[in-house]
Amino acid sequence: MGVISTDSPDSAAAAIARPAMARVPLARTVVFGAVALLLFLLVVLPFGWVLNNSFHDDLTGAWTLGNYARIFQSAELLEPLFNSLVLAVATAVIAVGIGVPLAWLVSRTDLPFRRTIRVLTLTAFVTPSFIGATGWILLAAPNSGWLNTLWRSLAGAEAGPLLNIYSMTGAIFICGIYTVPYSFTMVSSALDEMAVELEDAAATLGSGTLRTMLSITIPLVTPAVIASFILSFIQGLTLFGVPAFLLTPTGIPVVTTKLAEFYQLFPPEIYMAAAYCMPLLLVTAMLFWMRRRILGRKQFVTISGKSRAGRRIALGAARWPAFGAALLLPLVSVFLPYAALLLVSLTRAWGQGLSWENLSLHWYWWALFGNSETHTAIVNSLLFSTLAATLCVMLGTVVAYIVERRMVFGASLFGAVTTVPIIIPGIVMSVGFFAAYTRAPLNLYGTPLLLVAAFAATFLPIAYAHGGSILKGIGPELERAARSLGAGEGRTFLSITIPLMGGGLLSGWFLVFIPIIRELSVAVFLITPKTNVMTTLIYNAKDGGNYEAVCAMSVLLLLITLALVAAAGPLTRLTTVRRTSRKTGRKTAPAEGVLPT
Numbered sequence: 001m002g003v004i005s006t007d008s009p010d011s012a013a014a015a016i017a018r019p020a021m022a023r024v025p026l027a028r029t030v031v032f033g034a035v036a037l038l039l040f041l042l043v044v045l046p047f048g049w050v051l052n053n054s055f056h057d058d059l060t061g062a063w064t065l066g067n068y069a070r071i072f073q074s075a076e077l078l079e080p081l082f083n084s085l086v087l088a089v090a091t092a093v094i095a096v097g098i099g100v101p102l103a104w105l106v107s108r109t110d111l112p113f114r115r116t117i118r119v120l121t122l123t124a125f126v127t128p129s130f131i132g133a134t135g136w137i138l139l140a141a142p143n144s145g146w147l148n149t150l151w152r153s154l155a156g157a158e159a160g161p162l163l164n165i166y167s168m169t170g171a172i173f174i175c176g177i178y179t180v181p182y183s184f185t186m187v188s189s190a191l192d193e194m195a196v197e198l199e200d201a202a203a204t205l206g207s208g209t210l211r212t213m214l215s216i217t218i219p220l221v222t223p224a225v226i227a228s229f230i231l232s233f234i235q236g237l238t239l240f241g242v243p244a245f246l247l248t249p250t251g252i253p254v255v256t257t258k259l260a261e262f263y264q265l266f267p268p269e270i271y272m273a274a275a276y277c278m279p280l281l282l283v284t285a286m287l288f289w290m291r292r293r294i295l296g297r298k299q300f301v302t303i304s305g306k307s308r309a310g311r312r313i314a315l316g317a318a319r320w321p322a323f324g325a326a327l328l329l330p331l332v333s334v335f336l337p338y339a340a341l342l343l344v345s346l347t348r349a350w351g352q353g354l355s356w357e358n359l360s361l362h363w364y365w366w367a368l369f370g371n372s373e374t375h376t377a378i379v380n381s382l383l384f385s386t387l388a389a390t391l392c393v394m395l396g397t398v399v400a401y402i403v404e405r406r407m408v409f410g411a412s413l414f415g416a417v418t419t420v421p422i423i424i425p426g427i428v429m430s431v432g433f434f435a436a437y438t439r440a441p442l443n444l445y446g447t448p449l450l451l452v453a454a455f456a457a458t459f460l461p462i463a464y465a466h467g468g469s470i471l472k473g474i475g476p477e478l479e480r481a482a483r484s485l486g487a488g489e490g491r492t493f494l495s496i497t498i499p500l501m502g503g504g505l506l507s508g509w510f511l512v513f514i515p516i517i518r519e520l521s522v523a524v525f526l527i528t529p530k531t532n533v534m535t536t537l538i539y540n541a542k543d544g545g546n547y548e549a550v551c552a553m554s555v556l557l558l559l560i561t562l563a564l565v566a567a568a569g570p571l572t573r574l575t576t577v578r579r580t581s582r583k584t585g586r587k588t589a590p591a592e593g594v595l596p597t
Contacts, residue, residue: 027488027489027490028407028408028489031398031490032402032407032408035395035398035399035402035414036414038395039395039399039414039417039418041453042395042453042456042457042460043417043418043420043421043457043460044417045436046429046432046433046435046436046437046457047420047424047432048436049274049432049435049436050274050277050428050431050432050435051274052274052435053270053271053274053275053435054067054068054271054274054275054277054278055067055275056271057271058267058268058269058270058271058272067271067272067274067275067276068275068278070272070275071275071276071279077258077276079253080253080254080255080257080258081255081279083168083247083252083253083254084236084237084254084255084256084280085237085283086168086172087168087171087172087175087236087237087239087243087254088233088234088235088236088237089233089236090172090175090176090236091172091175091176091179091232091233091235091236092179092229092230092232092233092236093176094172094173094175094176094177094179094180095176095179095180095182095183095228095229095232095235096183096225096228096229096232098176098177098180098183098184098329099180099181099182099183099184099187099228099232100183100184100187100221100225100228102117102121102180102184102326102329103183103184103187103188103191104187104191104213104217105117105322105326106118106121106184106188106326107188107191107192108191108217108312108313109312109313109314109315109322110312110313110314110315110319111315111319111322111323111326112319112320112323113323117323117326117327117330118188120329120330120334121180121181121184121185121329121330122181122185122565123330123334123562124177124178124180124181124329124330124333124334125181125182125185126514126518126561126562126565127178127333127334127337127518127558127561128241128518128520128535128557129174129175129178129179129239129241129242130240130241130242130244130245130520130535130538130539131337131341131518131538131554131557131558132174132177132178132333132337133165133174133241133242133245133246134245134337134341134538134542134547134550134551134554135336135337135338135340135341135554136165136170136173136174136336136337136340137165137166137245137246137547138337138340138341138344138350138547138551139163139165139336139337139340140161140163140164140165140170141165141166142161142163142164142165142166143161145161145163145165146340147162147163148161148162148163151163165246166246166247166249166250167246167247167250167252168247168252170246171242171243171246171247171252174242174246175235175236175239175242176236177329177332177333178242178333179232179235179236180329180333182228182231182232182235183225183228183229183231183232186224186227186228186231187221187224187225187228189224190220190221190223190224191217191221194217194220194221198216198220199212199216199217202215202216209313226291226294227291230287230288230290230291233287234284234287234425237255237280237283237284237425238256238280238284238425238426238427238428238521239256239521240256240257240260240426240427240520240521240524241520241521241535241539243256243257244256244257244260244539245542255276255279255280256425256427256521258276259273259276259277259427259431260524260525262276263525270434270435273431274431274435277425277427277428277431280425280427280428281423281424281425281428284423284424284425285423288422288423338558340551341551341554341555341558342551342555344547344548344551345363345364345548345551345552345554345555346359346360346361346363347359347360347548348360348362348363348548349548350547350548363548363549363551363552364552364555364556366549366552367549367552367553367556368556373529373532373537374537374549374553376530376532377532377533377534377536377537377553378534378556380448380451380531380532380533380534381517381533381534381535381557381560382517382560383448384448384451384452384455384516384531384533385455385513385516385517386513387448387452388451388452388453388455388456388459388512388516389455389456389459389509389512389513389516390509391452391453391456392455392456392459392460392462392463392512392516393463393467393505393508393509393512395418395456395460395463396418396460396461396462396463396464396465396466396467396508397463397467397501397505397508399414399415399418399464399467400415400464400465400467400468400470400471401467401471401493401497402414403415403468404468404471404472405471405476405479415464415468418460418461418464419461419464419465420461421457421458421459421460421461422461424458425521426458426519426521426522427521427522427524427525429454429457429458429522430454430521430522430523430524430525430526431525433450433453433454433457433525433526434525434526437450437453445526445528446528446530446531447531448531450526450531451523451526451527451531451533454522454523454526455516455519455522455523458516458519458522459512459515459516462508462511462512462515463508463511463512466504466507466508466511467501467504467505467508470501470504470505470508471497471501474497474500474501478496478500479492479493479496479497482495482496506568506571507568510564510565510568513564514561514564514565514568517534517557517560517561517564518535518557518561519535520535520536520539523535523536524536524539534553534556534557535557537553538550538553538554538557541553
């Protein structure tokens with residue numbers, strides 16, 4: 001017979017912590033010290049160096065505000081800021097304007113092949129946007145793009161290009177279609193979780209579909225819409241690959257490409273680059289503050305019991321036209337660019353056109369076996385992503401455990417520091433790690449450790465948030481029982497908490513691994529020939545004009561990413577099933593007197 005605690009989770013967690021603290025103060029000190037040190041090295045130090053460098057002069061090294069004055073007095077430096085804001089706003093508008101209706105169609109209506117549309121949209125989600133830009137260069141380059149060539153064959157050789165991907169419009173188009181999956185995923189998740197009783201009640205009282213959607217559905221998904229708009233805006237503001245591929249050739253600068261120019265000058269203007277990062281930080285921080293202000297005083301809650309399966313809204317005669325509209329996004333973000341990349345990668349020389357004589361696997365053989373640089377980049381991508389994702393999940397989970405169980409006074413400070421990278425764009429993080437770790441005493445430039453640390457720091461908020469969400473669903477009763485039976489804090493965490501988190505930890509690992517392996521902006525300032533990864537190798541090879549090799553490497557990166565996504569679901573389900581089996585076994589334990597409650 002046992003006792004069922006009625007204490008709150010917080011008090012229960014505190015009760016768990018006190019005896020262990022008394023028994024193993026040294027172990028606690030070592031663990032918390034190690035976590036604090038890692039957060040300092042991964043987050044505080046790089047950000048501190050960016051801030052510190054921004055107040056120094058590149059020539060003399062003296063303290064100055066001249067870098068900031070130069071930003072706001074130079075039209076050459078203000079133009080990229082304006083262009084970046086235009087790109088970000090347009091990207092967010094497209095992402096929300098397409099993603100929200102698409103999510104509604106898939107989640108709430110009887111649209112045909114809804115699951116297929118969802119899978120294809122998520123395929124666009126895992127596609128690096130700069131690889132999508134490469135595919136569209138093959139399709140819509142003004143002179144050589146296949147769509148423009150087709151257009152000239154129909155309209156006459158004198159006709160101008162139908163499309164020009166090397167333009168701000170082209171960059172907005174690419175950024176927009178590859179950001180739509182963010183808003184689609186967030187809003188469709190909100191719609192899937194929403195109880196449908198209120199909509200049913202409105203329909204029963206005579207409200208039409210449009211009125212119900214405007215008065216019931218949209219207000220309930222407003223937080224997800226606002227969050228997706230902010231996330232899409234930040235994506236458009238901080239992307240490096242798409243502007244570098246599409247805008248740099250035409251001389252249209254944005255902040256991220258301007259930052260790269262500072263590093264390519266001789267001598268490089270590193271301190272100026274640090275100051276130039278600050279507008280990005282201010283804008284992203286302001287957006288999160290606005291989101292908190294907008295949503296902080298409002299309640300978006302439905303009070304009901306367990307929701308039942310949603311009633312699908314019949315689209316009637318608009319069913320198949322709506323399906324055709326829903327297919328447009330996969331068409332432009334997956335089918336067309338993927339086909340272009342695949343066809344060019346299978347040709348020995350792209351300029352010779354498609355013919356049986358020109359078809360070859362030469363560039364795949366070259367990428368996998370014939371070129372040591374490519375082989376090294378593939379191995380580096382897999383190795384660095386694995387190490388960074390593992391470090392990220394381990395640290396994020398431990399911090400989430402400390403915060404959720406309130407293991408130490410001021411635990412929320414750990415969580416706050418861990419969350420900071422979410423407002424730091426990837427390219428700013430790259431600048432910070434370059435400033436912090438390319439000098440004595442920690443000169444890590446050219447080492448894998450630098451890239452692994454930068455990747456882990458960038459995606460640490462994802463691992464922390466994921467770990468926290470899992471821990472919220474695990475009560476502390478089993479941990480307390482283990483403590484009462486004499487288990488130490490570490491043993492309880494490893495033998496009780498971690499096994500219960502099992503499947504969730506694996507899904508969190510994939511959630512971090514996939515964006516790391518396709519990340520470009522974080523690595524762009526930190527790589528050397530020995531530490532090149534696939535994304536930076538593709539970026540550098542594109543400048544050489546060898547599109548056949550670029551396409552072959554892009555297809556390989558896509559195949560690796562899609563294979564991992566395909567494996568993530570079954571592996572997570574398998575782990576979850578085993579965990580559920582173990583939990584079921586525990587539930588039968590009281591009858592056997594093993595763990596009485």
